[in-house]
Amino acid sequence: MxxxxxxxxxxxxxxxxxxxxxxxxxxxxxxxxxxPVLKQRLAMPCDIIDLGDINDLKGIxxxxxxxxxxxxxxxxEVEASPVVREHIPALAELAGHIGDPHVRNxxxxxxxxxxxxxxxxxxxxxxxxxxxIHTNQRSISSDEFFVGLFQTALDPGEMIVRxxxxxxxxxxxxxxxxxxSRYAIVGVFVSSFSGSVRVSVTGxxxxxxxxxxxxxxxxxxxxxDALTDFAVPSDRFNSDLHASAEYRAQLVRVMACRAIIMIDxxxxx
Amino acid sequence: xxxxxxxxxxxxxxxxxxxxxxLSTFLREHLNLKGTHIGCDTSQCGACVVIVNGKTVKSCTMxxxxxxxxxxxxxxxxxxxxxxxxxxxxxxxxxxxxxxxCTPGMLMxxxxxxxxxxxxxxxxxxxELEGNLCRCTGYQNIVAAIxxxxxxxxxQT
Ligand SMILES: Cc1cc2nc3c(=O)[nH]c(=O)nc-3n(C[C@H](O)[C@H](O)[C@H](O)COP(=O)(O)OP(=O)(O)OC[C@H]3O[C@@H](n4cnc5c(N)ncnc54)[C@H](O)[C@@H]3O)c2cc1C
Ligand code: FES
Ligand code: FES
Numbered sequence: 001m002x003x004x005x006x007x008x009x010x011x012x013x014x015x016x017x018x019x020x021x022x023x024x025x026x027x028x029x030x031x032x033x034x035x036p037v038l039k040q041r042l043a044m045p046c047d048i049i050d051l052g053d054i055n056d057l058k059g060i061x062x063x064x065x066x067x068x069x070x071x072x073x074x075x076x077e078v079e080a081s082p083v084v085r086e087h088i089p090a091l092a093e094l095a096g097h098i099g100d101p102h103v104r105n106x107x108x109x110x111x112x113x114x115x116x117x118x119x120x121x122x123x124x125x126x127x128x129x130x131x132x133i134h135t136n137q138r139s140i141s142s143d144e145f146f147v148g149l150f151q152t153a154l155d156p157g158e159m160i161v162r163x164x165x166x167x168x169x170x171x172x173x174x175x176x177x178x179x180x181s182r183y184a185i186v187g188v189f190v191s192s193f194s195g196s197v198r199v200s201v202t203g204x205x206x207x208x209x210x211x212x213x214x215x216x217x218x219x220x221x222x223x224x225d226a227l228t229d230f231a232v233p234s235d236r237f238n239s240d241l242h243a244s245a246e247y248r249a250q251l252v253r254v255m256a257c258r259a260i261i262m263i264d265x266x267x268x269x
Numbered sequence: 270x271x272x273x274x275x276x277x278x279x280x281x282x283x284x285x286x287x288x289x290x291x292l293s294t295f296l297r298e299h300l301n302l303k304g305t306h307i308g309c310d311t312s313q314c315g316a317c318v319v320i321v322n323g324k325t326v327k328s329c330t331m332x333x334x335x336x337x338x339x340x341x342x343x344x345x346x347x348x349x350x351x352x353x354x355x356x357x358x359x360x361x362x363x364x365x366x367x368x369x370x371c372t373p374g375m376l377m378x379x380x381x382x383x384x385x386x387x388x389x390x391x392x393x394x395x396x397e398l399e400g401n402l403c404r405c406t407g408y409q410n411i412v413a414a415i416x417x418x419x420x421x422x423x424x425q426t
Contacts, residue, residue, distance in 0.1 A: 006271060006288035008334070028332075031331060076324070099399075099400065100399035101378070101397055102326055105326055106331065
């Protein structure tokens, strides 16, 4: 393991100051991405600033039209949260299928978004619900936040503080998981807000994106048969040992249909 | 170097460690608790699972300093004065190990699951074992042992 010095500030201001004083420091949240990255020497920061003791980054609160989730809230906490289960059950389900229980006990919402892995689950929910990312400096809409492969709109030293998820009328998420890691080979999040529909896709391209053709079709007719005739173009899609681009294109449609079926089943309960 | 103070298996510990020390290294090298195994060191296998504040974590993917102030339980905490824990006895009875390398992580995951106090069945055990790999047994006997061990734990408390 590389050498670094470790700090555990207790306020957002102290953490941001510590990072600004460091030449190449990094925030540490759950460490479920960053610690493997440090072991592989893909990053070699002199300073690690642990966000684990900052109370202002924790917790889940419901407002009238949205649910606010603190950046260091773990995947397990979101999975188990009665507030999330009541207002956005698809988000709790999504969190409960990230990796494995041990990863979920440490990994956090903020860490997942800052990392913006092309196969990660949370970016699909954030983009698919049109959430807002509140940082220590400003608020960023989900449409602007995810910029490219492992790239976000965050400036150097900027910290995700909490994420505001609008409460949809209905939403669902389905992923075809990589059997080893559980990352999404393709994952599709579908949500509906009084007639307007959002559909986001993770795992297929270098960065999460909106499938606008599905959104338009579903806005007219919110049912799986609205998607039957759609061929999804695969030219920009990833192709690797897990799945070809064409297979991923097929999965985008199938996962969108499964997400809608989940919504229908939930309504019946 | 930074001083880390935490509780391991009921004992308060406070020692100076290099800042980059992993929890797994801290337990094995600094406290000489070699029960926690390092299978992959790449966050995949779960051999290194320990319980921190009641939650299972991969100790190879956590810094010891992140666990400062926590209560840590390792596989060494299960045996009570030479008497096997009900979950350990179930692993023995059901032949839930061959080489034994994955066993410490399996046991800690199983004990944490049983302590949640929820009814468990084969499916919930298999789901909970998502992060624990075994290259020997084929899982069948591990699942059977966990179901039996959890039942024993319930009747004993
Ligand atoms: C075995 C395994 C399986 C996994 N499977 C999945 C899966 O199926 N789906 C999935 O989506 N993910 C998966 N993950 C990744 C997991 O969800 C990580 O927890 C997550 O990607 C990173 O969150 P973290 O809290 O651990 O962040 P860290 O690893 O601590 O940090 C990641 C990056 O984000 C930065 N950062 C952290 N918090 C903030 C903040 N508040 N503001 C600004 N920057 C910040 C850090 O500086 C670092 O660069 C898996 C991981 C492992 C090890
Ligand atoms: S050694 Fe930690 S997960 Fe394999
Ligand atoms: S018993 Fe050998 S790896 Fe599980």
